[in-house]
Amino acid sequence: MTPIPTKQRKFTADHRNKTDLNIYTEDFKGDSIFGIIKFKAPLKWDKIIQITALHLVFFYGIYAYDYDNHIFYTTIWSFTTGGIAGLGVTGGAHRLWTHRSYKANTLLRAILMCCFSLAGQNTLFDWVRDHRVHHKYSETDADPHNSNRGFFFAHVGWLMMHKHPDVIKRGRQIDMSDVLNDPVVQFHQKYFIPLKMLLCFIIPTIIPVYFWNETWEASIIQQCIFRYVSSLHFTWSVNSAAHMWGYRPYDRRINPSENRFVSVIAMGEGWHNYHHVFPWDYKAAELGNYKLNLTTMWLDIFAKLGWAWDMKQPSEELIKRTIVKYGDGTHPIYGDQYHDHQHVEEVPVPKDDDTSNLIIYNRKSE
Structure with missing residues (x-):
């Protein structure tokens, strides 16, 4: 491959492995505003x-709304x-396809694909790969919305910046064959823009006008x-607030x-x-009711x-043993006098150089 002269290079985002990662990494320089x-x-x-x-239009809408x-x-x-x-994102893109x-x-995959299109986010392929x-x-630097870079970056800032080279490198190593082989996802990829415009904006706007005489x-x-801005922030809050505040x-x-x-x-x-400890659980929670988990319902x-x-x-036994061995002591189980401190073989402690594990743990001083 003939090298591209430095002056002719254009910094572009990775798209389906078209970007030369070496050039991308070499050109990856931080920007500044007014120095x-x-x-x-x-x-x-x-x-x-x-x-x-x-967001400016959002705030103007609050002021101008009749x-x-x-x-x-x-x-x-x-x-x-x-x-x-929301169901298209949580039950579809997240718990099913990711x-x-x-x-x-x-039928259900098609319904969830349409629901996801209504959310107006990225393509299913991009969403699943990034997640x-x-x-x-x-x-780590390979995390698209690394919360160690602060709340704003994890919430929305990562969408305003080019991905760290490690994100692209690791993203290319993720097996996406199951997603690419799904005919429903293939249809979504092919007609992404029309589906997004039609299901996220056009149809939801037309219905109130023609069914109960709402103004345009x-x-x-x-x-x-x-609705659109609010739903975006609800999704983004999982990457930011749920990675920074709460119990473990x-x-x-x-x-x-x-x-x-x-x-x-x-x-x-x-x-x-x-969820990060048991990402394969379809409930994404240990809860036994639906009060705070409508997706599971x-x-x-x-x-x-x-x-x-x-x-x-x-x-249940695996969950209990994991709580006792690795938890921060805030789980209600400690009121049930459970004292089994066996090693949890099903959740092995990852080695520092082992990148094959599902989770790269962020060890903290104890």
Whole structure:
């Protein structure tokens, strides 16, 4: 391959292995704003402008919205579409396609794909790849939204900057064959833009106008701004707040935490310490009820319909032994006088040079 002259190089984001990683790494230099605010990575100015503009419109919408002529049905519709979109992210992109914590028939996969399109996020391929890398190299430079770089970076800043070379390197090593071989995902990849525009913005906006005579302005503000921006932040909070604040009853050595607030707004995704220890559990939590885990409720309904099966869970004994050996002592189990301190063979302590483990632990001083 003929080397590209330095002056002709253009710093581009990785897209399906098209970027030369050596050139990408060599050109990876931190940007600064007015020479005052310095960053560790090159900035994506197009994303910065888009995200900033979206939030400026959001705040303007709060000011300009016609509250006097508000139609209650429109708000109910916004919560409904927000919940459907959330299920596409939590039950679809996350628990099904990323972690394979259960199996689903073609009908359910198609429904979840449409729900995910309603959320208006990245393609399923990109979402799954980034999340698998996140789990395998959590809180390292290979983590797309490494929370050790601060709340803002983990929440939204990582979308405004080019990925660290380690993220791309490790992302290329992730096995994505199962995702690429799924006809539903193939359809989503092929028609990503039309699906996103149609299901996230156009249809949700049209329905209030034609079914209960909502104004176009109010419908656009509620669906394309209020609901969309809110759902983005609900998803982002799992990467930020749930990696920084909360208890660690299952493994005190890692950043992911049990965050009740995130669990409420993210439909059960805030029980994050548990999830990073047992990522294959379809519940993404140890909870036995649905009060703070609506995603699990829907998955159980689909299982009863026969649309979902092979719902994976760790044994109660494994959970107990993991709590006792690695937890921070905040789990209610300590009130049950459980004192089995056996070594947990099912959850081996990873070696420092072993990158094959699902989780790279962030060891903290004890």
